Amino acid sequence: MAAMAAEEEEYEAVLCVKPAVHVYRVPPRASNRGYRAAEWQLDQPAWSGRLRITAKGKIAFIKLEDKTSGELFAQAPVEQFPGIAVESVTDSSRYFVIRIEDGNGRRAFIGVGFVDRGDAFDFNVALQDHFKWVRQQSELARQAENPDQGPKLDLGFKEGQTIKLNIANMKKKEGPTGNTRPRPVGLGGLSLLPPPPGGKSSVCPSGERPSSLSMPAQLPGTPITDSLLSWPQPAAAPSAAATDVWGDFAKASGSASTQTQANAGWVQF
Numbered sequence: 112m113a114a115m116a117a118e119e120e121e122y123e124a125v126l127c128v129k130p131a132v133h134v135y136r137v138p139p140r141a142s143n144r145g146y147r148a149a150e151w152q153l154d155q156p157a158w159s160g161r162l163r164i165t166a167k168g169k170i171a172f173i174k175l176e177d178k179t180s181g182e183l184f185a186q187a188p189v190e191q192f193p194g195i196a197v198e199s200v201t202d203s204s205r206y207f208v209i210r211i212e213d214g215n216g217r218r219a220f221i222g223v224g225f226v227d228r229g230d231a232f233d234f235n236v237a238l239q240d241h242f243k244w245v246r247q248q249s250e251l252a253r254q255a256e257n258p259d260q261g262p263k264l265d266l267g268f269k270e271g272q273t274i275k276l277n278i279a280n281m282k283k284k285e286g287p288t289g290n291t292r293p294r295p296v297g298l299g300g301l302s303l304l305p306p307p308p309g310g311k312s313s314v315c316p317s318g319e320r321p322s323s324l325s326m327p328a329q330l331p332g333t334p335i336t337d338s339l340l341s342w343p344q345p346a347a348a349p350s351a352a353a354t355d356v357w358g359d360f361a362k363a364s365g366s367a368s369t370q371t372q373a374n375a376g377w378v379q380f
Contacts, residue, residue, distance in 0.1 A: 135222035
């Protein structure tokens, strides 16, 4: 009962449809050599119509139908490909010999020919793809029934096996510990950035103070105030305008006369 229910649940899938196909009478084969399409009287086909390949379960069916009404002319069940149910001829790629059945146990071999070579290629590929899928399904079913027979993937470490990690990039980013240089420390314990290449550091040597910030003498008990600190005062620059108002004009005239004397030896054009 379960097998019958499974057969009823199987649906018929259409694998390929070709609108133009010719059927020929095939003469009996005199020897074991293959069929030849040149012996079929190709200019006088016995029937013309459309070809449809369907699949129900693992079996494919080649159906020859009328173009207009869709009436079935002949049918060839295919259980294996390549096999005796479908054979190629030896002298052309557009013609095949198929074995048709009428459902009552009677069988016959007929020739089938396609007008276009591309249609013959599609016919061949449709059968190949179907039976490739059948083999894959059979393999999956066999593995599901016997899961212990399949190869097992062992990702564990063997005894004595080690693994090595490359962390060279991490060392390169952090830098070697022996080449680290401390940053210079300025007044008040503040760390300063290193000077740019070619520049000079303005940090005073450790333990020394700049002369301009020398501390004044302080009496015992006297608080430090601004009046006791001798802050350096900027020296006032002498005003040139106050000493000599006409100095700039005199310098300008003097430079002009000097230029005239220097150009005295040149001939003017």
